[in-house]
Amino acid sequence: MSLLELDDITKSFGAIHALQGVSLSIRPGEALGLMGDNGAGKSTLMRIIAGNFRPTSGAIRIEGREVHFHKPIDARNSGIEIVYQDLGLCDNLSAAANVFLGRELKKSFGPIRYLDYKTMYQRSGEIFAELKSETRPRDLVRQMSGGQRQAVAIARTRLSDPKLVLMDEPTAAISVRQVAEVLTLIRRLKDTGHAVILVSHRMPDVFDVCDRVAVLRRGTKVADKRISETTPEEVTGLITGAIGAA
Amino acid sequence: MSDMTNQDGRVRPGQGPLGHAEIDESITSRTETSGWQAIVRTQPFWVLMAILVIGLVMTFVSDVFLTERNLFNTTRNFAFFGIMALGMSAVICTAGIDLSVGSLMGLAGVVTGLVMQAGYGIVPGFLACMGVCVLVGLINGVLIAYLRMAPFVVTLGMLAMARSVSMVISNNKMIYDFGPDTELYLWLGGESVLGIPNPVWVLIILTAVFGWVWRYSTWGRWVIAIGGNAKAARLAGIPVERILVSVYVLSAVTAGLAAFLLVGWFGSVTNALGTGYELNVIAATVIGGANLMGGVVYALGAPIGAALMELIRNSLLLAGIDALWQQFFVGLFLIIAVLLEQIRNRGKSD
Ligand SMILES: Nc1ncnc2c1ncn2[C@@H]1O[C@H](COP(=O)(O)OP(=O)(O)OP(=O)(O)O)[C@@H](O)[C@H]1O
Numbered sequence: 063m064s065l066l067e068l069d070d071i072t073k074s075f076g077a078i079h080a081l082q083g084v085s086l087s088i089r090p091g092e093a094l095g096l097m098g099d100n101g102a103g104k105s106t107l108m109r110i111i112a113g114n115f116r117p118t119s120g121a122i123r124i125e126g127r128e129v130h131f132h133k134p135i136d137a138r139n140s141g142i143e144i145v146y147q148d149l150g151l152c153d154n155l156s157a158a159a160n161v162f163l164g165r166e167l168k169k170s171f172g173p174i175r176y177l178d179y180k181t182m183y184q185r186s187g188e189i190f191a192e193l194k195s196e197t198r199p200r201d202l203v204r205q206m207s208g209g210q211r212q213a214v215a216i217a218r219t220r221l222s223d224p225k226l227v228l229m230d231e232p233t234a235a236i237s238v239r240q241v242a243e244v245l246t247l248i249r250r251l252k253d254t255g256h257a258v259i260l261v262s263h264r265m266p267d268v269f270d271v272c273d274r275v276a277v278l279r280r281g282t283k284v285a286d287k288r289i290s291e292t293t294p295e296e297v298t299g300l301i302t303g304a305i306g307a308a
Numbered sequence: 309m310s311d312m313t314n315q316d317g318r319v320r321p322g323q324g325p326l327g328h329a330e331i332d333e334s335i336t337s338r339t340e341t342s343g344w345q346a347i348v349r350t351q352p353f354w355v356l357m358a359i360l361v362i363g364l365v366m367t368f369v370s371d372v373f374l375t376e377r378n379l380f381n382t383t384r385n386f387a388f389f390g391i392m393a394l395g396m397s398a399v400i401c402t403a404g405i406d407l408s409v410g411s412l413m414g415l416a417g418v419v420t421g422l423v424m425q426a427g428y429g430i431v432p433g434f435l436a437c438m439g440v441c442v443l444v445g446l447i448n449g450v451l452i453a454y455l456r457m458a459p460f461v462v463t464l465g466m467l468a469m470a471r472s473v474s475m476v477i478s479n480n481k482m483i484y485d486f487g488p489d490t491e492l493y494l495w496l497g498g499e500s501v502l503g504i505p506n507p508v509w510v511l512i513i514l515t516a517v518f519g520w521v522w523r524y525s526t527w528g529r530w531v532i533a534i535g536g537n538a539k540a541a542r543l544a545g546i547p548v549e550r551i552l553v554s555v556y557v558l559s560a561v562t563a564g565l566a567a568f569l570l571v572g573w574f575g576s577v578t579n580a581l582g583t584g585y586e587l588n589v590i591a592a593t594v595i596g597g598a599n600l601m602g603g604v605v606y607a608l609g610a611p612i613g614a615a616l617m618e619l620i621r622n623s624l625l626l627a628g629i630d631a632l633w634q635q636f637f638v639g640l641f642l643i644i645a646v647l648l649e650q651i652r653n654r655g656k657s658d
């Protein structure tokens with residue numbers, strides 16, 4: 063059974079039709095690459111799955127059950143974690159504070175509950191080590207490089223054990239070494255039965271870790287193919303419109 | 309984007325004008341700053357230094373300065389501003405502003421006076437005072453958080469309305485009879501315990517509480533997060549609107565607390581209580597290190613900022629300078645504080 067099923071999703075922002083009748087499904091342990099030109103609607107689709115936007119029409123089903131997300135927290139409770147394209151970090155807080163933002167760990171002293179710095183530093187340190195990132199839990203995000211910020215944003219998804227991880231251009235603006243790390247992480251997520259949707263403009267990344275690739279063009283899905291049955295050239299043609307649909 | 313390899317074989321993205329060695333260096337120099345070093349970097353620390361220097365100079369200028377009487381009065385005077393600055397810090401941390409606190413003092417003071425004058429005693433008087441403040445804070449907060457109105461406009465409107473209501477309900481008369489609990493009330497506002505004025509005790513306790521709240525409570529963490537990036541906070545599932553409302557309620561409540569104590573000290577109240585105080589409170593908060601862009605808060609900044617302002621007032625007085633110069637120096641220090649903050653920030657960003 064599909065983990066996630068999108069059925070005829072449409073999204074309009076006033077006169078702009080960002081998405082038109084997009085249907086998509088993904089199975090557990092599968093990695094789907096989502097590609098398309100700037101403004102094709104990739105981020106909009108991610109945000110609908112993550113509960114930021116409600117679709118203008120269409121249905122979302124998780125494990126066969128129809129869901130209606132009103133807030134990001136609803137999606138998270140259904141096992142969906144997202145790394146946003148603009149990362150969504152608080153510059154004035156430490157890496158650990160950002161990782162645990164909104165789900166801080168607390169300790170109790172009688173009736174008083176207070177932030178458990180020690181465990182949060184320790185746990186985020188472990189996640190950064192797992193991601194092979196040099197990010198230090200106590201450092202302020204303001205002072206971080208693009209790659210370190212990315213690591214913080216990705217680390218947020220590792221707090222829970224999500225069924226589906228959405229990544230909106232996680233490899234934009236980071237170094238080659240860190241790209242390799244992110245791709246390794248995606249493979250590890252797949253191996254442990256997690257599904258991943260990877261939005262990327264980078265052809266090698268998608269062909270490296272994804273099982274399938276879907277292409278959006280001006281809000282419609284023009285292709286959905288197994289990686290083994292397509293080539294970078296074909297996908298490029300689909301993105302630019304040189305190839306109509308496949 | 310072009311990626312380049314540096315000497316140790318590792319790859320980093322090309323980052324404009326900075327060389328790789330410099331980037332590496334700046335990354336390694338970003339070790340966690342802890343303890344003493346972190347304190348030295350904060351604005352409250354430097355303001356405290358300024359206070360000590362001015363204090364030192366004043367001991368030579370005037371032999372009255374260090375007398376117990378003068379220190380007692382000075383600390384008590386700044387306690388009221390300090391208490392309000394604690395609440396204002398929370399508002400400013402969310403990149404908001406609360407201009408209504410001065411007028412609210414008038415309203416809260418008059419309400420307290422009326423309730424106690426009617427013979428209800430100090431507890432109902434205090435509860436009425438707090439009740440009015442919670443209500444005003446809720447109105448401010450709901451308009452700002454849920455209707456997305458600009459904090460400046462909402463609280464400016466409230467400034468006018470609260471003052472007007474206090475004029476109406478006080479019938480423009482002074483209240484100096486506080487019923488059966490008059491003696492207790494005057495003691496609360498005007499006397500001291502262990503040589504420290506009661507309002508100062510309140511300030512000390514509240515500062516400690518806020519110090520804890522900013523560091524250890526989820527609420528504090530969320531207020532700071534909202535000030536840093538409200539969008540990110542919302543995406544992380546933080547109830548941004550509710551937190552914003554709570555921040556304005558808090559500011560109103562600290563104004564009410566200051567009014568309650570101030571009336572007890574004066575032994576009387578008119579509807580003019582707290583006129584213009586909002587400027588001093590905001591100045592104290594900003595001098596204490598708050599950033600109007602939000603995301604920065606120090607519990608100690610509130611009393612330290614308020615202390616500097618009172619010290620300026622006291623010093624001018626003792627040095628025989630016309631009291632009319634007072635606001636000039638308050639304004640001067642405010643501008644200097646913001647200027648220093650800006651210079652430090654410019655140094656930080658690449
Ligand atoms: N909140 C919004 N309000 C109005 N229009 C929006 C909004 N978000 C996206 N759009 C519009 O929807 C369309 C799709 O945008 P989207 O961000 O999904 O593209 P994308 O595929 O992620 O592009 P990129 O590769 O540049 O990230 C664009 O025309 C964009 O201007």
Ligand SMILES: [Mg+2]
Nearest residue numbers: 104105106147
């Ligand atoms: Mg996008």
